[in-house]
Amino acid sequence: MRIRGFFLFRRFGLPAFIVLLLLFALVLMSLRAKQRGGVEFFDALLMEICSPFQKATTLTVKTVQGTFRQYVFLVNLEKENRVLKQKIAELQEENHRMKEMKLTNERMRQLLQFREKNSPSMIGAEVIGQDPSSWFKSVTIDKGEGDGVKKGMAVISPTGVIGQVLKTAPHYATVLLVTDYNSAIDCIVQRTRAKAILEGIGENRCQLKYLLRANEAAVGDVVVTSGLGGNFPKGLMLGEIKKIDKRGHGVFQYAELVPSVDLTQLEEVFVIMEPIPPVQPQEEKGKRGKKTKK
Amino acid sequence: MKRVILPLLLGVFLLILQTTWLRFFPIHRIRPDILLIFTLYLGISFQPVSGGILAFLMGYLMDLFSGNALGFYALSRPLVFFAAQFFRERFYLEGFYSKFLFAFIYAVLEGLLIFLLMNALHPTPLGGLYPLLFTFLLPQSFFTALVTPPLFFLFQMGSSFLFRQPEKGIMEKV
Numbered sequence: 001m002r003i004r005g006f007f008l009f010r011r012f013g014l015p016a017f018i019v020l021l022l023l024f025a026l027v028l029m030s031l032r033a034k035q036r037g038g039v040e041f042f043d044a045l046l047m048e049i050c051s052p053f054q055k056a057t058t059l060t061v062k063t064v065q066g067t068f069r070q071y072v073f074l075v076n077l078e079k080e081n082r083v084l085k086q087k088i089a090e091l092q093e094e095n096h097r098m099k100e101m102k103l104t105n106e107r108m109r110q111l112l113q114f115r116e117k118n119s120p121s122m123i124g125a126e127v128i129g130q131d132p133s134s135w136f137k138s139v140t141i142d143k144g145e146g147d148g149v150k151k152g153m154a155v156i157s158p159t160g161v162i163g164q165v166l167k168t169a170p171h172y173a174t175v176l177l178v179t180d181y182n183s184a185i186d187c188i189v190q191r192t193r194a195k196a197i198l199e200g201i202g203e204n205r206c207q208l209k210y211l212l213r214a215n216e217a218a219v220g221d222v223v224v225t226s227g228l229g230g231n232f233p234k235g236l237m238l239g240e241i242k243k244i245d246k247r248g249h250g251v252f253q254y255a256e257l258v259p260s261v262d263l264t265q266l267e268e269v270f271v272i273m274e275p276i277p278p279v280q281p282q283e284e285k286g287k288r289g290k291k292t293k294k
Numbered sequence: 295m296k297r298v299i300l301p302l303l304l305g306v307f308l309l310i311l312q313t314t315w316l317r318f319f320p321i322h323r324i325r326p327d328i329l330l331i332f333t334l335y336l337g338i339s340f341q342p343v344s345g346g347i348l349a350f351l352m353g354y355l356m357d358l359f360s361g362n363a364l365g366f367y368a369l370s371r372p373l374v375f376f377a378a379q380f381f382r383e384r385f386y387l388e389g390f391y392s393k394f395l396f397a398f399i400y401a402v403l404e405g406l407l408i409f410l411l412m413n414a415l416h417p418t419p420l421g422g423l424y425p426l427l428f429t430f431l432l433p434q435s436f437f438t439a440l441v442t443p444p445l446f447f448l449f450q451m452g453s454s455f456l457f458r459q460p461e462k463g464i465m466e467k468v
Contacts, residue, residue, distance in 0.1 A: 014342055018376055021346050025353070025369035032365050033415075043358055050306060050355065057314040129313035131360050134325055134434055135408055138361030140313065166361060180361045181412065181423070202426060 040167070044145075047169035054129040055142060111268060114158040121274040123147055125155075127266045128172075137180040137200060138163075139266055144171040152231055154272040160237035160260035161185065161225060162269050173271075177263050178238065179204055186228040187238055192216045195226060196255075198238055204263055206239065208255040215253075219244060223257055233272065298344050300456060301336065305352045308332050313359055324430065326437045327401065328445065329356060333371050334400055335449045337378025338387060349375035366411050370404050377403075390443045397442035401435035 031039045111124060125141035143149050145168045153165045155175045163183060166176040176183050179200040187198045187208070194215030196208040211217060221241045227234025243256040308328050316325045329352055336345045353371030360367070378400065386392050409423060409431070 017343055017346065018372075021350055021372050022369065025350065025365070025372060028354075028368055029365045032363060046355065047358055050310070050359070053306070053310050054313055054359075057310050061315050129310075129359060132309055132312045132329065132356050133327070133360050133362065133367065133408075134430065135405075135412070136361035138359075140359060166363060167358070174359065174361065176361045176363075181416065182361065182363060202423070203430070 043167055044169040047140075047167070047172050047174075048144075051128065051140060051142075051169065051172040054140060058128050107268065110158045111270065114270070122156075122270040122272050123149070125149075125173075125269050125271055127269060135202075136182075137177040137202060137263070138166060139175050139177065139269075141173050141175055141269060141271070142171070143271060144169045144173045146170045148273050149173050149271050154232045154236075155269050156232075156236060156272065157261050157266070157269055160239065161232060162261055162263065162266065164231055165271065175269070178206055178259055179263055185232060185238065186226045187223050188226045189215070189217050189241070190222040190224050191218075192221070196223075198223065198257065201256075204259065205242075206257045206259060208241070208257055209252070211253050211255055213246060213251060213253045217241060217244060217253070217255055297457065298348065301340075301348055302351060304452075305329065305332055305348065306355065309352070309355050309359065324433045324437055326441045327434070328438075328441070330371075330374065330401060330404065330438060331397060331442050331445045332449070333374050334378050334397055334442070335446055337375045338382040339449075339453070340375075340379075342376070342379055345375055345379070346372050364411075364415060366408050369411075370407050373407070374400055374404050387446075393443040393446055394439045396439075398435050398439035401438045402431065405431040405435060 028039065123143055125143040125147075127139045128142050129140040131138040141149075141155070149165055149168055151165055151168055155162045155164060161178055163175045163177040163180070164185075165173050167174040177200065178185060178198065179202055181200055181202060183198075183200040185198045186195075188195050189208075189211075192215060194211060194217055196211040198206050199209050201207050208217075208223065219241055223238045223241060225232040225234060225236040225238060237260045239257045239259040241255050242258050245254040245256075312325070312328055316328070333349050333352055336348055340348065349371045350368060353367035353369070354365070356367040356371070357365040385396055387396060405427075409427065412423065
């Protein structure tokens with residue numbers, strides 16, 4: 001019996017392993033869909049291990065990039081000019097550093113003003129990595145559960161909404177950007193107050209869904225958060241309508257929107273810490289439910 | 295053990311490169327998928343069990359740092375690995391063009407699989423995704439395929455340096 005069992009294992013061991021591995025991946029997908037705690041714990045643990053390296057690499061790349069900008073073009077100069085060029089390089093570097101400091105200062109001042117104006121319970125975070133896959137749109141930030149960041153919290157910048165927290169680890173978190181296919185945010189057209197749902201369609205673009213054909217909306221209209229749902233405060237800038245399509249039949253019209261934030265150049269972001277009480281106007285009760293990633 | 299730990303560390307290193315260094319690429323949204331290339335290299339030079347587990351771990355790590363909440367890559371990467379294993383004897387992988395084609399086919403197939411899974415599991419139809427098959431998937435697969443031959447060469451050099459068995463690949467038994 002043992003020999004037969006061993007023979008069967010030798011014969012079917014590899015196919016069985018392949019099937020088991022793929023089944024395991026499917027079970028994992030199912031567990032993730034059901035948001036089981038065990039998977040989240042394991043995710044957080046692995047993220048905690050990998051993210052410091054990610055942070056260090058980003059820092060190194062930025063430093064090397066800065067050094068290259070300053071020195072690489074000065075390497076092949078004539079000997080008699082070397083000292084002079086060296087001085088120029090030093091001055092340029094100093095100048096560059098000062099410019100960088102000035103820019104950082106301005107950015108920080110803007111962030112601070114924005115923070116004071118909007119909500120005191122926000123924390124600043126640095127973007128340390130991007131989505132490894134080009135199909136999905138997310139970034140990794142250097143703040144996590146230890147800093148009070150929780151799943152579903154809104155992530156914004158002075159120029160508008162960036163996304164919401166998708167996964168958390170003790171000191172790091174993954175933020176789902178508004179341009180991701182899985183992102184959905186309740187919003188209104190600022191001028192006409194027409195309600196819609198903003199969904200990502202990748203490529204730094206979003207679309208407005210469930211925008212009633214009867215509601216007025218035009219190219220150039222600003223779209224802001226509605227405050228419904230509880231994740232985002234009301235009135236935060238989402239973007240501008242770039243295209244409207246009323247062709248075809250149906251109750252709704254189609255609108256394409258470009259986010260107000262350049263999501264490819266993110267460096268610092270804010271996470272809104274306090275839960276925002278959802279706005280519940282009378283006419284909203286009993287209307288459509290909102291698809292939101294929690 | 296060294297033969298499993300070192301490739302795993304290399305995989306983590308490549309993942310970090312993909313999430314940090316590659317974002318400074320001029321064409322921001324079209325980045326070569328160096329982890330897919332690594333998985334393909336595992337497929338042509340690793341043993342099925344250890345390689346399968348490594349491919350799964352690579353996919354799992356990708357899911358972890360991705361906005362993909364369900365974990366598509368933990369499924370797709372082992373599939374890519376086993377497909378590469380299955381076809382490695384049937385593919386002539388010596389020249390630039392053959393490696394290019396090999397990687398291009400797998401990149402396109404994996405992209406289609408992800409696309410199908412996204413469409414199947416998303417609560418609403420993702421109509422906006424279809425144009426991406428031409429504007430994103432094909433260019434992305436092209437760039438991935440383009441960097442495959444030099445990366446395969448580097449992996450081969452690394453494995454011969456570390457394991458002193460260049461002719462046997464990184465994982466074959468002596």
